[in-house]
Amino acid sequence: MNLLVSLFKTSIGKKFLMALTGLVMVGFVTGHLVGNLQIFFQPDRINGYAHFLQALGPVLWAIRLFLLVCVAVHVWAAVALTLESRAARGPEAYAIKKWLSATVASRYMRLSGIVVLAFLIYHLAHFTLGVAQPGTFKTALPEWKMLEDAREFGFPLAAKGDVVHDVYSMVFLGFANPVVSIFYIIAVGLLSVHMLHGIDSLFQTIGWRSAKWSCLLRKVALVYCIVYFLGNLAIPGAILTGIAKPAVGTYAAQKLAASPAATSSAVQP
Numbered sequence: 001m002n003l004l005v006s007l008f009k010t011s012i013g014k015k016f017l018m019a020l021t022g023l024v025m026v027g028f029v030t031g032h033l034v035g036n037l038q039i040f041f042q043p044d045r046i047n048g049y050a051h052f053l054q055a056l057g058p059v060l061w062a063i064r065l066f067l068l069v070c071v072a073v074h075v076w077a078a079v080a081l082t083l084e085s086r087a088a089r090g091p092e093a094y095a096i097k098k099w100l101s102a103t104v105a106s107r108y109m110r111l112s113g114i115v116v117l118a119f120l121i122y123h124l125a126h127f128t129l130g131v132a133q134p135g136t137f138k139t140a141l142p143e144w145k146m147l148e149d150a151r152e153f154g155f156p157l158a159a160k161g162d163v164v165h166d167v168y169s170m171v172f173l174g175f176a177n178p179v180v181s182i183f184y185i186i187a188v189g190l191l192s193v194h195m196l197h198g199i200d201s202l203f204q205t206i207g208w209r210s211a212k213w214s215c216l217l218r219k220v221a222l223v224y225c226i227v228y229f230l231g232n233l234a235i236p237g238a239i240l241t242g243i244a245k246p247a248v249g250t251y252a253a254q255k256l257a258a259s260p261a262a263t264s265s266a267v268q269p
Contacts (some may be wrong), residue, residue, distance in 0.1 A: 011084060014077040019068040019202040021064035021077075026195060028067055033231050036171070043247050048150025048158035050167035050195070070259055118187075142166040142251040169252035172239060176256060181236035192229040 038046040053060055144166035150157040158164055175181045199221040238244035246252035 010079065013029050014081050015201075017073055018077045018081070018198075020194075021074040022198050022202055024067070024070045025074065026199065029191070029195075030228070033228060037231060039168065039171050039235055040244060042147070042149050043144055043166065043250055044146055044150050044158075046168050046171070047144045047164050047166060048146060049152065051150075051156075051162065051164040052152075052157040054165070056230075092138055102238045103260065144170060145248070146179060168247070169250050169255070172244075172246050172250070172252040173255055175236040175239040178240060181240050184236055188232040189229055191226040195228070199224070 035046070035049055038049055058252075117126050142165075143163050146158050146160050146162045175184070200218055203221075205216050215230060235244075246256055
């Protein structure tokens with residue numbers, strides 16, 4: 001109990017909580033990207049994957065709740081540490097020197113964190129709750145009948161003939177909107193910058209960074225963040241430029257074919 005109290009009261013405890021929750025969220029966004037990249041395959045892949053997640057029912061909501069708690073703790077710890085830092089800062093000259101010696105990623109941690117949090121709220125409203133873009137879908141997410149069995153690493157996700165939600169169309173139509181895609185790209189770019197400094201700080205907080213390994217760890221974090229950003233950029237980029245075309249027979253293909261405004265920013269099948 002004393003350890004738990006110290007985690008919430010002391011500065012080192014708050015930093016540890018930020019590192020731990022940050023590690024959880026890095027794992028989540030990595031898995032989230034891998035799932036989203038299935039948009040480049042046939043609809044069965046991402047629709048089967050989404051169906052498997054939805055079939056988890058209460059377990060899925062427990063995971064979502066856990067992730068939301070991690071986000072809340074992460075934000076709280078960041079705000080608390082910022083207030084403590086300002087209270088103990090001292091002369092303004094010290095603050096200026098600190099700013100000049102900081103990395104670009106660390107300078108914009110607060111700004112990037114605020115934008116990413118706003119994007120997270122919008123992203124949940126758009127893709128999870130389906131309320132941020134009324135009119136894209138008539139009343140509910142359109143259905144898709146599985147053409148083939150969907151398996152991931154040999155694990156069954158959905159069977160041929162199963163009627164599942166057409167998440168493929170939801171993602172495709174969402175990113176066919178230039179405003180949504182641009183906001184997504186900016187937010188993911190800031191998230192990548194945020195993680196660059198966060199991962200580096202994480203290693204220091206948990207004691208994995210030393211003078212011998214600091215340079216290598218920083219390079220590993222940089223490579224990861226670049227790959228993460230490019231992976232996320234590929235999805236809206238391919239849809240907006242027409243490199244990715246909606247699969248024939250999907251709701252996305254029908255919707256884009258019937259909407260001149262949409263086809264101006266996404267190629268028809």
